[in-house]
Amino acid sequence: MDWTSLIMLIQVFFGIVIGLYFWNLLKNQRTQRVSVDRESKKEMDQLQKLRSVSLNEPLAEKVRPLTFSDIIGQDEGVRSLEAALCGPNPQHVLIYGPPGVGKTAAARLIMERAKMNRDSPFKIEAPFVELDGTTARFDERGIADPLIGSVHDPIYQGAGSMGQAGIPQPKPGAITKAHGGMLFIDEIGELHPIQLNKLLKVLEDRKVFLESAYYSEENASIPSHVHDIFQNGLPADFRLIGATTRTPDEVPPAVRSRCLEVFFRPLKQKELSIVAKSAADRLKMEIQEEGLETVSSYVTNGREAVNTVQIAAGLATTAERESIDVSDIEWVVHASRLSRRPEKKIHPEPVVGRVNGLAVYGPDLGMLLEIEATAQETTGDGMLTVTGIAEEENAGNQMRSIRRKSMARSSVDNVMTVLRHLKVPVDRYDIHVNFPGGTPIDGPSAGSAIATAIYSAVNQRKVKNDVAITGELSIWGKLKPVGGVPSKVAAAEEAGVTEAFVPKENDETVLHQIQGITVKPLNTLDELFTNVLVEETDMQRQGLPITETSSPSIHM
Numbered sequence: 001m002d003w004t005s006l007i008m009l010i011q012v013f014f015g016i017v018i019g020l021y022f023w024n025l026l027k028n029q030r031t032q033r034v035s036v037d038r039e040s041k042k043e044m045d046q047l048q049k050l051r052s053v054s055l056n057e058p059l060a061e062k063v064r065p066l067t068f069s070d071i072i073g074q075d076e077g078v079r080s081l082e083a084a085l086c087g088p089n090p091q092h093v094l095i096y097g098p099p100g101v102g103k104t105a106a107a108r109l110i111m112e113r114a115k116m117n118r119d120s121p122f123k124i125e126a127p128f129v130e131l132d133g134t135t136a137r138f139d140e141r142g143i144a145d146p147l148i149g150s151v152h153d154p155i156y157q158g159a160g161s162m163g164q165a166g167i168p169q170p171k172p173g174a175i176t177k178a179h180g181g182m183l184f185i186d187e188i189g190e191l192h193p194i195q196l197n198k199l200l201k202v203l204e205d206r207k208v209f210l211e212s213a214y215y216s217e218e219n220a221s222i223p224s225h226v227h228d229i230f231q232n233g234l235p236a237d238f239r240l241i242g243a244t245t246r247t248p249d250e251v252p253p254a255v256r257s258r259c260l261e262v263f264f265r266p267l268k269q270k271e272l273s274i275v276a277k278s279a280a281d282r283l284k285m286e287i288q289e290e291g292l293e294t295v296s297s298y299v300t301n302g303r304e305a306v307n308t309v310q311i312a313a314g315l316a317t318t319a320e321r322e323s324i325d326v327s328d329i330e331w332v333v334h335a336s337r338l339s340r341r342p343e344k345k346i347h348p349e350p351v352v353g354r355v356n357g358l359a360v361y362g363p364d365l366g367m368l369l370e371i372e373a374t375a376q377e378t379t380g381d382g383m384l385t386v387t388g389i390a391e392e393e394n395a396g397n398q399m400r401s402i403r404r405k406s407m408a409r410s411s412v413d414n415v416m417t418v419l420r421h422l423k424v425p426v427d428r429y430d431i432h433v434n435f436p437g438g439t440p441i442d443g444p445s446a447g448s449a450i451a452t453a454i455y456s457a458v459n460q461r462k463v464k465n466d467v468a469i470t471g472e473l474s475i476w477g478k479l480k481p482v483g484g485v486p487s488k489v490a491a492a493e494e495a496g497v498t499e500a501f502v503p504k505e506n507d508e509t510v511l512h513q514i515q516g517i518t519v520k521p522l523n524t525l526d527e528l529f530t531n532v533l534v535e536e537t538d539m540q541r542q543g544l545p546i547t548e549t550s551s552p553s554i555h556m
């Protein structure tokens, strides 16, 4: 055998080996493909089977508000929402309100309302994207961020053909999906601070830049659309609707300053009855007035009202009835461990030393705050006792927390000074001020009501039972403005108050639009006393010459 034949033989041998190698590779790939196809077909069949099964529409869907008129008690909030989003220049919006009062329901309807306006920049196909701030978790390495978007780097398994070619793949987040439309973030206050800061940047830039260590401008194998995204950003021009159960002071000022703030209020008892009735109607169930009253005296928001009716309807259906009985509802409220709403109603008659103050707690929840005072003349130095409040409280935030004397306690001390100044002989009495019921007391705003209670107790003059008072007190007896007055006045009206006295500086048109109650703005404590104390009879006047001056005079 000569050299040429030997070389040819070697070539043929290697040719066969290489051929066999590739043939084997191809065979493996084909087998893999076949098994992947077989697996995929099995999964596909399973998916089709799952899709072919469906239950009835969930009851919660059936009772969901379909129009703005289905949203009860939030006319003002809905109006603000429309003003912010349905005009030619829509704004970002933050909706505050307690849970289950219609924030999400209203946000879901607003896009359709906006599209009805021909001047609205939202086109027919404008998207409405929803995200939940509590679950929109992100990864600090930027692997996943459902809100802002992320980059699928080649290092991660499953990066596909682009990954194998070493190309980073940008994945758009909710802000890009909402481009040209609205992005609704429920519980926006629960977003991670880093996500919030990134969101703020997007609101400014109206686009988002994604980053990846795998991206290089010089890399010619990267497709042009990926270059474009890394160099020019992904579009993210949308209007934000954030909803939160937090109070405004718990939301970062940077977010608040970019948004129009809209407030949804807690629902009143009669409004909860309407929500419950409409849920029963949608479920095609009868419900009597007594049943509605039971629902509304236990639930605190629209969602609870709807849920209670749904479960009660389930009980009725199981018993083959077409009407919900009171006993069904009673069973549900007890099984759900709901407790009856504390009914804050005014006292039936005027009493000495008993005043209706007004408090606000949570986001926009007003309530009647009972204040009681007694005064016992003493021969020694008068003592002051304050009960029903915390003596000390924590203030500040995580960065700086301080312990201080309770604001309510300080407020009582302040009142004592004002009354001394008015020549009310408070030091000749043992005075006891009580805040019954463990109500949260937001400190200074109860000042004028506390002063009235003490003055009434010292002078034995009854305080009208159908009036309520709010207002901080300056050390000279001037009424100073306080927060949350509209919700306080609304709560007063619900409790049966006919006249509410507020500081003049708090006088707003909105207060006078609350039905069933008269709002009187006042400047000074002596004006307040004149209005809220029951007229003395001649006999009383003769018997009780308590103050050193017949009529208090205020010095500013």
Ligand SMILES: Nc1ncnc2c1ncn2[C@@H]1O[C@H](COP(=O)(O)OP(=O)(O)OP(=O)(O)O)[C@@H](O)[C@H]1O
Residues within 6 Å of the ligand: 063, 064, 065, 070, 071, 072, 073, 074, 097, 098, 099, 100, 101, 102, 103, 104, 105, 106, 186, 243, 244, 245, 267, 275, 301, 302, 303, 304, 306
């Ligand atoms: N004001 C209302 N009028 C009519 N139905 C209401 C109202 N508020 C709540 N509901 C009922 O409760 C359900 C839940 O309300 P929604 O999700 O809008 O509350 P939310 O304020 O967004 O609460 P959360 O802060 O817990 O998300 C609604 O689908 C509706 O059936």
